[in-house]
Amino acid sequence: MSIYLRNVFRFILLVLIQVLLLNKIPLRWWSNPGGLPPYTPYIYPLFILLLPLSTPVPFLLIVSFTMGITIDAFMDTGGMHAAACVLMAFFRTNVLTLLLPKRIAEYQNMSPNTKSMGWTPFMTYAAILLALHHVFFYIIEIWSFHSIGYMLMKILISLLTSLVFVALYSLFFSSSIGTVYYDK
Numbered sequence: 001m002s003i004y005l006r007n008v009f010r011f012i013l014l015v016l017i018q019v020l021l022l023n024k025i026p027l028r029w030w031s032n033p034g035g036l037p038p039y040t041p042y043i044y045p046l047f048i049l050l051l052p053l054s055t056p057v058p059f060l061l062i063v064s065f066t067m068g069i070t071i072d073a074f075m076d077t078g079g080m081h082a083a084a085c086v087l088m089a090f091f092r093t094n095v096l097t098l099l100l101p102k103r104i105a106e107y108q109n110m111s112p113n114t115k116s117m118g119w120t121p122f123m124t125y126a127a128i129l130l131a132l133h134h135v136f137f138y139i140i141e142i143w144s145f146h147s148i149g150y151m152l153m154k155i156l157i158s159l160l161t162s163l164v165f166v167a168l169y170s171l172f173f174s175s176s177i178g179t180v181y182y183d184k
Contacts, residue, residue, distance in 0.1 A: 018044040019074040041161035064089035084137040114170040
């Protein structure tokens with residue numbers, strides 16, 4: 001399958017999963033013990049995480065904005081998802097530069113995933129960028145530091161659950177690419 005077709009399919013699939021499934025289920029951390037706030041895990045940023053390493057930054061920012069504004073249109077959140085996605089895309093190259101042993105230009109048309117990077121580097125990459133996304137999104141959403149404990153709980157719970165969904169998605173949908181970034 002063409003890399004472009006695969007990414008269009010992934011875009012549609014992740015939007016459908018986010019909008020039709022995850023946004024419709026009010027999740028609480030194990031039946032709301034201790035008054036933890038309801039939250040939504042976000043899996044749609046996985047689209048940005050899995051784009052090929054050779055994706056030019058301007059195109060990455062445009063595609064990230066498109067993903068975010070699509071989610072905003074369905075959730076009526078007025079650009080909050082778009083802003084968080086663009087910020088995440090802006091820092092993506094820097095995070096990859098820190099985590100990959102070679103320069104990014106040496107990885108032609110490869111996508112970061114668990115099969116090619118290994119679990120620990122991929123989940124570290126995903127955790128850093130998802131944390132950035134969630135922190136920025138919830139700061140915009142709550143827009144107050146009066147309830148910083150509430151905001152930190154929402155960020156942490158949503159981030160942990162999102163990482164579980166990213167791991168599950170990676171288990172089910174990672175393609176077997178023969179190239180390994182790290183020596184095992």
